[in-house]
Amino acid sequence: MISLEQKHHSLLQEAKRRTQPDIANLRLCFELLALTAAIDRDCAVRLAPHNLSEGKFVVLFLLHGQPHGLSPHELADRAGVTRPTITGLLDGLERDGFLARHSNLQDRRKVSIRLSEKGDATARTLFADHTQWIGTLFGGFSSEERIQFSALLQRVWRNTDAGKMASPAIAGET
Structure with missing residues (x-):
């Protein structure tokens, strides 16, 4: 229980x-x-x-495999957070050596966020470890059980206020 x-x-x-x-x-x-x-x-x-929170981990994951980096507003959009929130996450990650801000030579207002070597190595290792751990949470579930569980969660979602307000395409995603 x-x-x-x-x-x-x-x-x-x-x-x-x-x-x-x-x-x-x-x-x-x-x-x-x-x-x-x-x-x-x-x-x-x-x-x-x-020295990572879930939010910082998400930023590392989003930047991993982006050799040219992403702008802060792109990161905020992809992470589903506000721009002030992404600024705080980036400040902490930069302070801890996971990433660096790079100015655009033609337009100094544009900034590209890129992982450092430490950030890249950490993202690679943690993503593999984290996804493996998440997979163990549903260890022993058959394919049919996962489908059934997902369908049950969808039924509960549709009963929430957010689920009722979601578009039919989003509410019915599996």
């Missing part, structure tokens, strides 16, 4: 006390939240020895 946070235990107890219907659905939601929190914690622990 998945270990729930105390607040979720308390909410379940209160829902039972009030004889709320669908307590099993509440529990399932709380189990999913506990699972995602555990995955996030594990991810943070795996990246911490490299």
Whole structure:
């Protein structure tokens, strides 16, 4: 059984006390939240020895294999973060020697972000390690179970406000 946070235990107890219907659905939601929190914690622990957060790791991954680099606004768009957020991530990665900013000789307003040797080596190693670890989370699942699990997650997604507002093409992606 998945270990729930105390607040979720308390909410379940209160829902039972009030004889709320669908307590099993509440529990399932709380189990999913506990699972995602555990995955996030594990991810943070795996990246911490490299002085990386998930956001910094994403930036390294996006820059890996980009010999000419990417602009800060391209990185922000691809990472799905704001420009001030990407600036903070880039500042930290540059300070730690993972990347460098390169000015355009023709237009000094344009900046290209490129990985350093350290950043390239770290991105290569961590991407392989990270994807292998993620793969182990679903170890033992058959192809059919993965398809079924994905379909169940899609059903839950469609019941969220975000899922209801998403375009039909996005809501139905698998």
